[in-house]
Amino acid sequence: MYGPGYGTDIMSRMEKRDRNSRKADNRKTDSRKTDSRKGDAGGKTNRVRAHFWYMANIVLLCSVTLLALAGSVLFFLQTRNAVKEKNELADRLEAVEGDRKTLYTEDEVREKVEQAKSGAGEAERRKILMQIQSDMESGGSTASMLRGLFSNDLVVVSGGKYYFYPILHSVSKNTFQSADFSLSDDGRLQYTGKDKVTLQSGVEVSEKNGDIDWNLVSEDDIAFAMVCAGGRLTSDVDGKEAGSIVADEKLKDNVSGAYEAGLNAGVYYVLGAASEEEAEEEAERLIQHLEPVRNMLTYPVAVWVNVPAETDRTAGQSRADWTGYVLSFCESLEEAGYQPMIYGNLASFVMMLNLEDLEKYSKWISNPGAGLYFPYQFSMWQYSTSGTVHGISTEVGLDVSLSVG
Numbered sequence: 001m002y003g004p005g006y007g008t009d010i011m012s013r014m015e016k017r018d019r020n021s022r023k024a025d026n027r028k029t030d031s032r033k034t035d036s037r038k039g040d041a042g043g044k045t046n047r048v049r050a051h052f053w054y055m056a057n058i059v060l061l062c063s064v065t066l067l068a069l070a071g072s073v074l075f076f077l078q079t080r081n082a083v084k085e086k087n088e089l090a091d092r093l094e095a096v097e098g099d100r101k102t103l104y105t106e107d108e109v110r111e112k113v114e115q116a117k118s119g120a121g122e123a124e125r126r127k128i129l130m131q132i133q134s135d136m137e138s139g140g141s142t143a144s145m146l147r148g149l150f151s152n153d154l155v156v157v158s159g160g161k162y163y164f165y166p167i168l169h170s171v172s173k174n175t176f177q178s179a180d181f182s183l184s185d186d187g188r189l190q191y192t193g194k195d196k197v198t199l200q201s202g203v204e205v206s207e208k209n210g211d212i213d214w215n216l217v218s219e220d221d222i223a224f225a226m227v228c229a230g231g232r233l234t235s236d237v238d239g240k241e242a243g244s245i246v247a248d249e250k251l252k253d254n255v256s257g258a259y260e261a262g263l264n265a266g267v268y269y270v271l272g273a274a275s276e277e278e279a280e281e282e283a284e285r286l287i288q289h290l291e292p293v294r295n296m297l298t299y300p301v302a303v304w305v306n307v308p309a310e311t312d313r314t315a316g317q318s319r320a321d322w323t324g325y326v327l328s329f330c331e332s333l334e335e336a337g338y339q340p341m342i343y344g345n346l347a348s349f350v351m352m353l354n355l356e357d358l359e360k361y362s363k364w365i366s367n368p369g370a371g372l373y374f375p376y377q378f379s380m381w382q383y384s385t386s387g388t389v390h391g392i393s394t395e396v397g398l399d400v401s402l403s404v405g
Contacts, residue, residue, distance in 0.1 A: 147373065154375070158307060158347045165350045171359060172377045175404070181370045188221075189370060189383045189400050197404050200224060203389055204268070204382060204397030207250040214261035216391025224264035224299055224401060226364075226380075227254040229289060231270025231304070232282055234312040242313045243272075245285055252293055259296040266299025268343055268364075270306065271325060274314050279325035283332035290338075299401075300341035302364050303329045305348045323354045330361055346374060364399075378402075 146155045146162060156163040180193030191197045201221055205212065206228035217225070230247040233240055240246060251267070258265040269286050273279035290297070303326060308314040330340035342353075343364040349355060355376060364380035367373060372381075380401050387398035 154346065154350050154373075156347050156350055158351065163351065167375050168355060171355045173375050174377050176372055178371045178373065181372060183370045183383075187384065187387060188398070189381070191402075195404060197402060199400045199402055202226060202264075202380075202399040202401060203387070203392065204228075204399055205250075205254055205392070207248050209250075209392055209394050209396055211393075212254065212257060213391035214257035214263065217258075217389055218261040218263055220390040222263065222389060224266065224399075225254065225258040226299065226302065226397075226399060227251060227258070227265060227267050229267040229269045229286060229301075232272030232278070234272045234306075234308055234314050243274075245282060247289055251289070255293040255296050259298075264298045265293075265296055266301065266341075267293075267297065268302040268304050270304045271329065272314060273325045273329075274317065276324055276328055279328045280332065283329045287332065287336045287338075297338070300339040300362065300364075301333050302341040302343040303333075304343040305352055306344070307347045307352060319352060319354055322352045323357050326353060326358060330358075341380070343380075349374075349376070 143155060143157045143162070150164060153164045153166055156165060175195065177193065180191060180195075180197075182190055182192050184190050188201060189199065191199055200223040202224035203217065203222055204226045214225075227250075228248040229251050230245065232245045233242050235242045255265045255267070267290065269282070271279070271282065273282055286301075290301070305322065305326060308317075326342060330342070333340040339362075341362045341364050342349075342358060343366070344352070345366040349363070349365070362380070363376065363378040364382065365374045365378045366382040368382075368384060370383065380399055382397055382399045384398040386395040389396055389398075
């Protein structure tokens with residue numbers, strides 16, 4: 001019934017059953033470990049999720065709290081402003097009840113403004129008419145009348161026309177008033193203002209004044225002389241062609257005579273350039289011409305700028321052109337060791353030159369009479385072209401040099 005291998009077969013089947021049992025046990029154990037790991041991972045996820053919602057609730061609660069606080073502050077401010085406005089309105093209403101004239105409707109305000117404008121306009125018109133009437137009754141010229149009316153402009157009369165130029169705020173001004181000066185009985189300019197101003201009297205001479213007794217000139221309270229050195233002709237004169245450079249024949253005699261009589265001596269030159277090259281040429285020729293009297297010159301060397309006539313060779317040049325010529329001329333004089341000065345009348349300075357570019361150079365203004373009409377700084381003033389001085393047989397230009405302080 002049982003073969004020889006029966007026992008072995010039994011043993012084999014028992015070992016096989018044991019192995020299968022162990023494998024089953026191992027699978028159960030592995031399954032439990034896997035379930036355990038899954039349980040741990042799920043627990044962590046749940047804890048993170050719970051923490052997130054906890055923090056989110058805190059942030060939400062804080063935001064709600066801040067919004068509520070901000071709303072409370074805003075409500076407080078609005079309430080306070082409302083109370084303030086209510087009090088101010090009550091005050092205004094009380095003022096209206098107490099004094100009706102302190103508050104006006106919009107229409108009333110507009111009416112008041114129109115009345116004020118109309119009144120001011122009428123007063124201004126009356127002022128202008130009275131000034132015109134006064135000027136005409138006193139024999140004043142049209143130019144003086146216009147200058148009184150347009151105080152912020154310089155009114156220039158040239159060629160029978162009137163030109164208006166705004167006073168330049170960028171250019172240095174003098175501190176004088178027209179009423180600060182007057183003419184003495186002998187026709188000499190004197191200062192009558194309140195500032196400490198020193199005037200020295202001088203003359204302006206050329207070969208046209210003939211022989212001069214400089215000792216007599218000195219005795220007539222003349223302290224300096226500005227002597228003509230020559231210039232370039234801007235038109236044909238006495239057989240000499242326009243564009244020619246001519247020298248004053250009395251330069252050396254007049255400079256040496258004034259110097260030996262104890263006067264300060266300076267010179268002036270009439271600029272007639274039609275290009276910058278001509279201006280440079282004129283400066284070079286003048287410097288050469290002055291060499292014999294160089295050591296006797298104690299006053300400036302002035303370049304005289306004249307408004308050209310329509311037929312002059314220098315007509316039609318621009319303000320920039322003239323300014324360039326004067327700059328070139330003055331720079332050449334400086335390089336040669338002289339003290340440059342610019343000489344001209346009101347029209348010369350405001351119509352022909354850019355004064356902002358010439359600020360560094362002293363000015364000599366030709367302004368006939370005692371009524372000064374030139375707002376900018378100057379150091380010399382020609383106030384007469386027909387003066388009389390002992391020692392000079394002809395009419396002569398009268399000047400003053402001014403120092404303030």
